[in-house]
Amino acid sequence: MSPDEYVEAVLELVERIPAGRVMSYGAVADALAERSGRASARLVGSIMARHGGGVPWHRVVNSAGRLPPGHEREARARLRAEGTPLRGVGVDMAAASWSPEEGM
């Protein structure tokens, strides 16, 4: 799978995350691991940073539930509007974490 195709795969998956739920960068990487051969949360992070506009980027957070640096305000506002379980500075991962399996 070429880098371009990988980017597509990531964006596609992010678009499937339901409102009110979230996925961590690592979870996205894992979900695509078999099909892509790669599994790098960091890579997913850079992809979101560079090609993330256009998809619900606020539904992707780090494994601790922290929001993307520099976009906390925007992300928080959108998540709150979608009724995403929040806790402290970020998202309540135990309650909001979503996986592709769950949505089919």
Next chain:
DNA sequence: ACCGTGACGCTGA
């Protein structure tokens, strides 16, 4: 080719 730089994540102190 080498190096620094990230919207990352796990482990261990």
Next chain:
DNA sequence: ATCAGCGCCACGG
């Protein structure tokens, strides 16, 4: 809860 240390992979200098 916080912090350093590593491993990770694409990019720009």
